[in-house]
Amino acid sequence: MSDRPLNTKPMQRNGHAVLPHRRAVLGGLLAAPFVMRSGPALARPSRIASLDYALAQHMLVLGSPPMALADAHEWDKWVAEPPLPADIIDLGTSLSPNIELLAALRPDLVLTTDFVGMAEPQISRMAPVERLTIYSDGGTPLPKAFETVRRLGTILGLEERAEAYLAETESFFAACAERARPFREKPILLLSFLDPRHARVYARPGMQQDVLDRLGLQNAWTGEGFYWGFATVGLEELAKAGDAVAMADYMPPDIKATLEQSPLWLSLPFRRNRGPIPVLPTVAAFGGVPAARRWATLILDALERQAA
Incomplete structure (x- = not known):
């Protein structure tokens, strides 16, 4: 499967352009002409x-x-x-x-x-x-x-x-876990926005949760998703995350602009207390081991930038 499932891939909003070549x-x-294979x-x-x-x-x-x-x-x-x-x-x-x-x-x-x-x-x-x-x-x-x-x-x-x-x-994750030590007291909220009123929250069981576990970090979202590793929630439900450290892997500029005008969004503790949430560089939401490693790097980079 490609990275974003279920539009069956709901995150692939623009459809698929046919390559000109x-x-x-x-x-x-x-x-x-096809060449027939010969020999063993x-x-x-x-x-x-x-x-x-x-x-x-x-x-x-x-x-x-x-x-x-x-x-x-x-x-x-x-x-x-x-x-x-x-x-x-x-x-x-x-x-x-x-x-x-x-x-x-x-x-x-x-x-x-x-x-x-x-x-x-x-x-x-x-x-x-x-x-x-x-x-x-x-x-x-x-x-x-x-x-x-x-x-x-x-x-x-x-x-x-x-x-x-x-x-x-394994060595990479061990090193990342050491980097993560200063951030283990604050739960992390990982979001991916579908529209200005709905988001995916990365949850257990999922690759993002596996990464947080490897880093020794807490997931602010304690509810479970299904096996793709996310739950789809309305904006108001994000209040359950409290004063978490939030970041998103997908928040297009138009959604971000709408959110920053939303009294509900601005009232959420993680937004009210910490300002606009960082948007991570492109990372496969449903990828393999390289994606897990990239998630670890990007999460830690975001945390260290916020702490600087």
Whole structure:
């Protein structure tokens, strides 16, 4: 799945622009003669397509980018890190990928998740499918993300690189936990705005909660969400967070301008006592291990700036 689910992706407000080069790419692929493979089957897939941002993140940090990705044209808008190579082909939306283009690309393997599983019957007629799901009922996302890194390491023949990345990630979180020590007394409220009257609150169980737990920080929102890790609430419900340290990963300028004219918003303790809340740089809300690391960095950067 792509980063923002359920518009089924409600946060993707602007729809999906069709890349101008897609038709030309497809035409060239269909016009070119296919070369039949000869000899023994490939031991490892080398042409992998992904319908999910988090799985693509994992391939990138393992040094083996996918050749094609659903919603690739919106990577910089919703994910940003790690950078996506410019030559990765866009497959259209994750819930309705361009099957004709995918067939022309002739992938060795297509990566899916539970969220995009409805596309598998069509895809499986043209390529093997591997379903690797991070966001699902039971458990929390970060341990599942670690396991997908290991599984992709096995698929790609990069087991040692996968284990080295995960070991380095453990060291990274340990260092971040030390940075977080001065901020452990104040609960943190993580928001993502849908409109001037409604927000997502990142909650348990979710990747953001996993990150807060790794940092030893408190979540100001004690209610639970569902397995994507958020609850959708009205503005008035945010009063439950009290005088938390609030920050947002998504607050477009028009929403921010409206909020700053709202008596209700201005009366909320975390806004009244602390001023306008910081808006974090782009970070994948429903990403993999690289997204968890980026969340940790951005949260700590915001806290340190406020304390300076």
